[in-house]
Amino acid sequence: MKTKVHVEEGRQELLITRDFDLSVGLLFKAYEDPKIVEQWMDTKVVKLENKKHGSWQFITTDPMGNKHGFNGTIHEFIPNQKIIRTFEMENADFGPQLEFLEFEPLTDETSRLSMHVIYRSVKIRDQILKLPFRQGVNMAHNRLEEIVKQLT
Amino acid sequence: MTALYLQSNSCTMELRRDVFQAIADPTRRAIIALVAMHAMTPGAIAENFDSSRQTISKHIQILTECELLKQEQNGREIHYHLNAVKLKEIADFVEPYRKRWDERFNKLENIMKNYGPKK
Numbered sequence: 001m002k003t004k005v006h007v008e009e010g011r012q013e014l015l016i017t018r019d020f021d022l023s024v025g026l027l028f029k030a031y032e033d034p035k036i037v038e039q040w041m042d043t044k045v046v047k048l049e050n051k052k053h054g055s056w057q058f059i060t061t062d063p064m065g066n067k068h069g070f071n072g073t074i075h076e077f078i079p080n081q082k083i084i085r086t087f088e089m090e091n092a093d094f095g096p097q098l099e100f101l102e103f104e105p106l107t108d109e110t111s112r113l114s115m116h117v118i119y120r121s122v123k124i125r126d127q128i129l130k131l132p133f134r135q136g137v138n139m140a141h142n143r144l145e146e147i148v149k150q151l152t
Numbered sequence: 153m154t155a156l157y158l159q160s161n162s163c164t165m166e167l168r169r170d171v172f173q174a175i176a177d178p179t180r181r182a183i184i185a186l187v188a189m190h191a192m193t194p195g196a197i198a199e200n201f202d203s204s205r206q207t208i209s210k211h212i213q214i215l216t217e218c219e220l221l222k223q224e225q226n227g228r229e230i231h232y233h234l235n236a237v238k239l240k241e242i243a244d245f246v247e248p249y250r251k252r253w254d255e256r257f258n259k260l261e262n263i264m265k266n267y268g269p270k271k
Contacts, residue, residue, distance in 0.1 A: 005253065026267060040259040
């Protein structure tokens with residue numbers, strides 16, 4: 001499991017860590033270059049101002065053809081080290097979340113990304129965690145769905 | 153039995169925090185690991201720990217209320233066995249979210265591996 005998600009019950013945050021077989025420079029470039037962001041995020045990058053007080057906007061088209069907007073503000077942008085930004089899903093009730101992205105070299109050819117995400121409330125974090133979850137649940141497991149309902 | 157049933161109900165209703173608390177405790181995790189191998193009596197479980205039998209009994213009760221353990225009456229003896237379905241449900245909770253990020257990051261990695269000449 002190269003990607004780890006650390007979630008503690010009752011907290012309004014989560015931590016995602018991932019080790020890459022890439023130099024920290026290449027890893028950071030994947031976040032910096034809008035053309036590359038578009039490829040791995042499967043999104044259209046409308047705006048990506050990589051600087052303090054800058055802002056960003058993505059529009060993603062889902063398999064059904066619906067368009068979803070995402071936007072936020074960049075609070076800090078230190079190449080090969082750190083990005084602090086907000087992230088908001090448009091037309092959703094979650095509000096913005098605060099993201100601290102840290103990039104660190106492990107060796108010349110490997111690097112680690114740590115993404116600390118803070119939500120407005122525990123409830124919102126749990127709802128966002130469930131977003132992809134519910135799709136899986138719909139497949140079969142009614143029992144699981146009961147539990148999911150109890151979370152809200 | 154009625155009392156147990158009510159408690160068990162409150163465990164599932166009062167958010168799943170209780171289930172997470174149940175597995176957050178190292179002794180309870182050790183009990184789960186033991187019982188995962190084969191059904192055991194409370195006495196046999198307690199023998200594996202330095203804690204008092206009462207303490208272990210309390211842990212078993214919490215795990216049972218959260219449906220992580222199931223009771224099985226064998227004559228006079230009660231055996232506890234693992235409710236693997238329940239344990240899997242908890243483990244799976246974050247998994248789809250993790251998997252989505254994992255796939256996204258795999259894609260990032262592949263794209264960047266083929267990106268320009270390596271330094």
